[in-house]
Amino acid sequence: xxxxxxxxxxxxGCRSCEVACAVSHSxxxxxxxxxxxxxxxxxxxYVEYMPALGAAVPITCRHCDDAPCVSVCPAKALSMDEDTGxxxxxxxxxxxxxxxxxxxxxxxxxxxxxLVSGCWxxxxxxxxxxxxxxxxxxxxxxxxxxxxxxxxxxxxACPTHALVFMEIKRQQGTNAFSFS
Amino acid sequence: MKLTALEKSIxxxxxxxxxxxxxxxxxxxxxxxxxxxxQCSFGQLGICCRNCNMGPCRIDPFGEGAEKGICGATADIxxxxxxxxxxxxxxxxxxxxxxxxxxxxxxxxxxxxxxYGIKDEAKLFSLxxxxxISAEGKRREELAAELANVLxxxxxxQNGPLLCTKRAPESRLKLWSELGxxxxxxxxxxxxxxHRTHMGVDNNATHILLQGLRTGLSDGWGGSMIAxxxxxxxxxTPEPKKSTVNLGVLSHDKVxxxxxxxxxxxxxxxxxAAEDPELLELAKKKGxxxxxxxxxxxxxxxxxxxxxxxxxxxxxxxxxxxITGAVEAMVVDVQCVMPSLxxxxxxxxxxxxxxxxxxxxxxxxxxxxxxxxxxxxxxxIVRTAVENFPNRNLExxxxxxxxxxxxxxxxxxxxxxxxxxxxxxxxxxxxxxxVKGIGAVVGCNNVKVQHxxxxxxxxxxxxxxxxxxxxxxxxxIACAEAGLLVPEAAALAGDGLKGVCEALGIPPVLHMGxxxxxxxxxxxxxxxxxxxxxDISSLPAAGAAPEWxxxxxxxxxxxxxxxxxxxxxxxxxPVLGSQAVxxxxxxxxxxxxxxxxxxxxxxxxxxxxxxxxxxxxxxALGLN
Numbered sequence: 001x002x003x004x005x006x007x008x009x010x011x012x013g014c015r016s017c018e019v020a021c022a023v024s025h026s027x028x029x030x031x032x033x034x035x036x037x038x039x040x041x042x043x044x045x046y047v048e049y050m051p052a053l054g055a056a057v058p059i060t061c062r063h064c065d066d067a068p069c070v071s072v073c074p075a076k077a078l079s080m081d082e083d084t085g086x087x088x089x090x091x092x093x094x095x096x097x098x099x100x101x102x103x104x105x106x107x108x109x110x111x112x113x114x115l116v117s118g119c120w121x122x123x124x125x126x127x128x129x130x131x132x133x134x135x136x137x138x139x140x141x142x143x144x145x146x147x148x149x150x151x152x153x154x155x156x157a158c159p160t161h162a163l164v165f166m167e168i169k170r171q172q173g174t175n176a177f178s179f180s
Numbered sequence: 181m182k183l184t185a186l187e188k189s190i191x192x193x194x195x196x197x198x199x200x201x202x203x204x205x206x207x208x209x210x211x212x213x214x215x216x217x218x219q220c221s222f223g224q225l226g227i228c229c230r231n232c233n234m235g236p237c238r239i240d241p242f243g244e245g246a247e248k249g250i251c252g253a254t255a256d257i258x259x260x261x262x263x264x265x266x267x268x269x270x271x272x273x274x275x276x277x278x279x280x281x282x283x284x285x286x287x288x289x290x291x292x293x294x295x296y297g298i299k300d301e302a303k304l305f306s307l308x309x310x311x312x313i314s315a316e317g318k319r320r321e322e323l324a325a326e327l328a329n330v331l332x333x334x335x336x337x338q339n340g341p342l343l344c345t346k347r348a349p350e351s352r353l354k355l356w357s358e359l360g361x362x363x364x365x366x367x368x369x370x371x372x373x374x375h376r377t378h379m380g381v382d383n384n385a386t387h388i389l390l391q392g393l394r395t396g397l398s399d400g401w402g403g404s405m406i407a408x409x410x411x412x413x414x415x416x417t418p419e420p421k422k423s424t425v426n427l428g429v430l431s432h433d434k435v436x437x438x439x440x441x442x443x444x445x446x447x448x449x450x451x452x453a454a455e456d457p458e459l460l461e462l463a464k465k466k467g468x469x470x471x472x473x474x475x476x477x478x479x480x481x482x483x484x485x486x487x488x489x490x491x492x493x494x495x496x497x498x499x500x501x502x503i504t505g506a507v508e509a510m511v512v513d514v515q516c517v518m519p520s521l522x523x524x525x526x527x528x529x530x531x532x533x534x535x536x537x538x539x540x541x542x543x544x545x546x547x548x549x550x551x552x553x554x555x556x557x558x559x560x561i562v563r564t565a566v567e568n569f570p571n572r573n574l575e576x577x578x579x580x581x582x583x584x585x586x587x588x589x590x591x592x593x594x595x596x597x598x599x600x601x602x603x604x605x606x607x608x609x610x611x612x613x614x615v616k617g618i619g620a621v622v623g624c625n626n627v628k629v630q631h632x633x634x635x636x637x638x639x640x641x642x643x644x645x646x647x648x649x650x651x652x653x654x655x656x657i658a659c660a661e662a663g664l665l666v667p668e669a670a671a672l673a674g675d676g677l678k679g680v681c682e683a684l685g686i687p688p689v690l691h692m693g694x695x696x697x698x699x700x701x702x703x704x705x706x707x708x709x710x711x712x713x714x715d716i717s718s719l720p721a722a723g724a725a726p727e728w729x730x731x732x733x734x735x736x737x738x739x740x741x742x743x744x745x746x747x748x749x750x751x752x753x754p755v756l757g758s759q760a761v762x763x764x765x766x767x768x769x770x771x772x773x774x775x776x777x778x779x780x781x782x783x784x785x786x787x788x789x790x791x792x793x794x795x796x797x798x799x800a801l802g803l804n
Contacts, residue, residue: 014220014222015222015238016220016221016222018240019222019241019242020218020221022242022244023221031224031225032752032756034242035225035241035756035757040242040243040244041242042242042244043242043244157218157221159220
């Protein structure tokens, strides 16, 4: 299975991924025509500034069916909403342990960055906002890896390759994974 | 995405050089374009602002994120400011070129630039009288010196209007004055653009754009027009003549010197030096049978119009010319010169020679050019090329066979002369319906459009529908390469236009010169409008820039539309991020200056827009 891998240390905060994502989910799939569409197209990726890191990172959630983050969350802060099929995050329960990020293909590199920088104050709250943003506005909006495209639009648009599209290998029976 | 040579250009000569580049592992503009894809959406929509260091700021085009910059600037303000800066840069390029032409003219008149002289005395006298300078009892050099001083004052003048604007119909002058967009001084308008777009100055999109129109006018009816006039006096007003175009004009057995850029001040001297007996002798000694000068871009158009010097190609053929492996020297001055040329020339034996005190390039051999010893420097440049001839690596040489005849040299004066001294025969042909109207098609190449596809197809469509086309710049070269600049091309025209062209022995597409020579089109349009007693906006005429890319083109667009000519752009300008600015440019301006822009990348649809516009104007004038 191929997945979008985020390499946050490469992100320059240009937001090209955001616009490309919105255009790719517009009716016309064309930047100039998308501007005039009745419903403004919505993006599924957010470049979030993380003050503690002093850097912006692209964050996106796929709301995976098997959601490994939900299964490893010791505080049950993450849960799967069976009706909408989306992952929810409850800040009241979250203990900022980052376990979820260790098993998530999209957040693991952010976790690595935080490990390296020793910046534990940059809490999971950044992730939480992104994850919940979907469900607040429109339950059906989630990253679909740009169905029908060879490369997801965000990956194609990223001028510094902070977003890459890679083959993911999960170890059977565990939540561990590797990509190449 | 990987484009094939066939997808990159419609021109067979260019296609074969693109294939040669691929085989040799040589990078061209198209490769770099592919590396830039997808291009930045904020840039394409014009909604990124870098005008102060609180930023950079950008607006979310889909309304989820930031709607304002840090200072509070909306998308409308940011787009308008960015557009104004593009206009300012374009007007600056044309007008600074004009300044250098006038300074050369002044030095010539004072005896300090012995390489130059007065080639068109009649134009000197008529221009002097237009500027209110009496010629009585003056030597022509004295008159020229006086004229030069008056022309220089047009740049630093504080209170307009610029004197050339008087050539426009009364109705236009009145309109500009009422709108407060009469250009005051050439430099003043450009400086004011930079002031207004500074943080916290002009923050009303409409107000900003009006300054854009005024600055455009200071280019079209100021800088560009002065450049054309002065160059005509110095080097001669073009008259119809024959020449050849495309990469096939490069020679197997002669020393090939390419002049590329925009000013004739240098290229005129190179053309002369290439005929110097001493250098021709040296060329023989080096094993060459002669010296062949060929042009690229508008410096090429200048020498083409006045001497029939062949043209090697358009803007996007500058790298392809070097890739032939047969160019001894690529000599450049200013504007539209790719900085890639230095590295590229290093892959062949080509000497890349930069000459302008204003423009240096990586990998270039500097041979700075000054008017005082112009001919000597030109001779040194040509000598360098000749001495480089033995270094040509025959294994790397591949000159495309394609070269095309063309008829050029249609200055406004030459067109009137061809018509028998007055615009009446043309007006009668238009009134009678044989010629439906006039299409002015100009502008650059742009990798976003298949090379020459927009130019050639749009022009073919227009002449097929009996629209006489006047052209300048890279559109003119593209049309020449496609064989549209020969009288025989009348066969491609509709019956009415065909008859007119055959009667006069002219092509259906008239080459009027370089990009500053779009001012010739303004003069011609004014002559026709004045003869009919109507405004330019009432004429059955339309403009187009099918493959435009430069900031100069934005300034041109601003002055052509504010002169009253509907204009179709073939590539999308970076304004769509603001609905208000887009609506103003494409609709609102109609109610202000009597003309507006349209954007249409498809040349066939673009031609239809122009034809519909021309039909509408014909109807309004009571013509059928």
